[in-house]
Amino acid sequence: MKIKCSLFLLLTAMVVSAQTNTYTISFDNAVHHEAVIKASFPELPNGAVTFQMSRTSPGRYALHEFAKNVYGFTATDSKGNSLVVERPNPYQWVVLGHDGTIHIQYILFANRGGGTYSQVDETHAHLNIPATFMFSPSLNERKIEVTFDVREDLNWKVATQLPLVSGTTYMAPNLYYFMDSPTEISNYMLRSFEVDGMRVNLALHHNGTEDEADTYFEKVKKVVLTEKEVYGELPNYDYGSYTFLACYIPNASGDGMEHRNSTIVTNTRSLADGGMDGNIGTISHEYFHSWNVERIRPKSLEPFDFEAANMSGELWFAEGFTSYYTGLILCRAGLITSKEYVEGLAGTFNYVWNSPALQFFNVVEMSYQAPFVDAATSVDPVNRENTFISYYSYGSVLGLALDLSLREKGLNLDNFMKSVWVKYGKTEIPYTLENLHEALSEFAGKSFGDDFFNNYVYQSNMPNxxxxxxxxxxxxxxxxxxxxxxxxxxxxxxxxxxxILRNTKMGSPAYKAGLDNGDVILNINDMPFKADQKFDEYLKQFEMGTPLKVNFTRFGTPKTTTLVLEPNPDYSFSLMEDKEQKPSKKMLQYRKDWLKVE
Structure with missing residues (x-):
């Protein structure tokens, strides 16, 4: 009986192994930002097999043509014979004439270290998987094993959410998990702590000290524990751990990107040069995503498409409400003061509610714009100043309004988020916009839910x-x-x-005066500029409401127009006590309940 069982297990292992796609990546030419990728695909059905580079990346919604950085592609069969390769489009390679196995090899150029692209140099191999590894769409359910051939001469080691097989070989149960698993290979510093049976790791690649790493890790721990309080529990991370892949080096790019059991956070700012406080906001934002967007997941993003742009009307909630909590968590964790938090609300608030874009799109339609703005690039000028508000910001100020409105009823946004977590997050049932509307109505009453969605989600009205x-x-x-x-x-x-370096805002004095992006203002009312003068300071010498003569050039041609300055429409936020007004005990208790501070 034992012999039969052992034989069965052996045969099963052989079948599983045969159905595993394997990758190896090496970095011998890291000094010139190159990696060499080799991959093997066994047990293939007859016929042509298509391989391709992804056009998108989990957490991003725009197209990113990663194939542009691939060259030197070759394909062979199991015996090493060269195979015919056709190129039907810029991002696919079709391989013909195989014998059931295909081995491919190519070179990747990678030199942008952030949350979307990859970077290879002698400081690290910073790998976002869609930007690095070719795949075959027809084999997306196969297990994957990847071996990172690390540079031992540079003391590199691997940090990733992928489970370890052995040595520097890691596993993914399928293509989607593989594509969602960024990897940092460097001489990083590792810090870890246990929370409710889950291990939370900080893999910190920076040019600083161990003491700085310790200090920063304490801040990270405060964020993790404070965010856990919102939902009452951590997510059940698939392999029992969550990893912050933090890369704060001069050659990185500022970014943050959430993934199922990890996040990439990058910045050129070192911990010693303001990053100790300046970088923690990205930690707060991205970790909140391990609940809201990774598990409380819009149905419009399921399944994630690696071949086309991903559009969702729920990003105001997935990204925007996460943005609302970003600063709130820092305040609750004691990493910023109540005064800093409250006064800091003004920038986002003014950006949203003073935008001309409100007349064109509601917050759902702003979310639809993500494929055009989410790290997307274009060479033709656009009119975003007048037609677009970031769904991060728009959703954030709606989150503020909803939280404070719920508190008027003796409820709060924390408990609403917790209810959505229980219904859609823990169960991992993707939600729709209608589901969110229904969830709020169930939580706070139909009248309240209808009022919020009809006025502020489906319409662009401003709450009081x-x-x-x-x-x-x-x-x-x-x-x-x-x-x-x-x-x-x-x-x-x-x-x-x-x-003038940007489009003038619709309805503004500059817009009504016919001034436009690129115009060069010579003077106003013949008053010259001073060399060290800021433009806003220059304007303060003129009376508001009075017609002013503006002398300017457009494309080198002298012109004159009349402009009437108006009062700045921006709002300010302040604590009453800072304006010599005494808040009541009830107000202070309300604030304490909201900000969770004394």
Missing amino acids: YTPLLNAAGVLLEQPKNEPYFGAYTVVNAETTEAT
């Missing part, structure tokens, strides 16, 4: 924030003592002229 914030002893004011121009304009110290 003033009483909502006053309840927490926070003042929302429009000072109106600063002149408003309506375009980003910079004074050239050498020519003492001011150039």
Whole structure:
């Protein structure tokens, strides 16, 4: 009986092994940003097999043509015979005439270390899997094993959410998990702690000290534990651990990208040079995603498409509500003060509610724009200043309004998020926009749910924030003592002229005066600029509401127009006590319950 069982297990292992696609990646030419990838695909059915580079990356919604960095592609059969390769399009290679096995090899150029692309140099191999590894769509359910041929001479070691097989070989149960598993290979510093049976790791690649790593890790721990309080529990990470892949080096790019059991966070800013506080916000944002977007998942992103742009109307909730919690968590964790948090709300608030884009799209339609803006690139000018509001920001200010509105009813956003987690996150049932509407109605009552969605989600109305914030002893004011121009304009110290560097905002004084992006302002009312003067300071010498003569050039041609400065429409946020107003005990208790601080 034991012999038969052993034979069965052996045969089963052989079948499983035969159905495993294997990759090896090496970095001998890292100094020139090259990696060599070899892959084997056994037990193939008859006929042509298509291999391709992904066009998208988990957590991104735009197209990224990773194939542009691949060259030197070859394909052979099991005996080493060269196979015919056809190219039906820029991102696919079709291999013909195989004998049941195909071995491929290619060179990858990689030199952008962030949350989407890959970077190979002598400091690290920073690998986002879609930007690195070719795959065959027809084999997406196969197990994958990947061996990272690390540079031992550089003291490299591997950090990834992929489970270890042995040595530097790791496993993915299928293509999707593989593509969702970024990997940092470097001489990083590792810190870990246990929470509810789960291991949380910080793999920190930086040019700093062990003491700095310890200090930063304490901040990371505070974020993790504070976010756990929102949902009441950690997600059940697939292999019992979650890993922050933090890369803070001069050759990285500022970014953050969530994944199922890990996140990449990158910045050029070192911990010693402001990164100790400046980088922790990305940690807060990305870790919140391990609940909201990785498991509380929009149905529009399931399954994730690696061959086309991914569009979702729920990003205002998935990304935007996560953005609302980003700063709130830092405040609750004691990493920023209540004053810093409250005053810091102004920037996002003004960006959203003073935008002309509100007349064109609601927050759902802003979410639809993600394939055009989410690290997407284009060479033709666009009018985003007037037609687009980031779903991160828009969703964030709606999250603020919803939280404070719920608190008026004795409820709060934490408990709403927890209810959505229980229904759609723990069960991993993808949700729709209608599901969110229903969930809010169930949580706070149909009238409340309908009012919020009909006014602020399906329409672009602005909630009445003033009483909502006053309840927490926070003042929302429009000072109106600063002149408003309506375009980003910079004074050239050498020519003492001011150039408009972005599109003028619809309805602004600059827009109504007919000024446009690229115009060079010579002076206003014949008053010259000073070489060290900021444009906003220059404007303060003129009266608001009075017609002003603007002398400017457009394409080198002198022109004149009339402009009337208006009061700046921006709002300010402040604690009542900072404005010599005494908040009541009830207000202070309300604020304590909201911010979770004394």
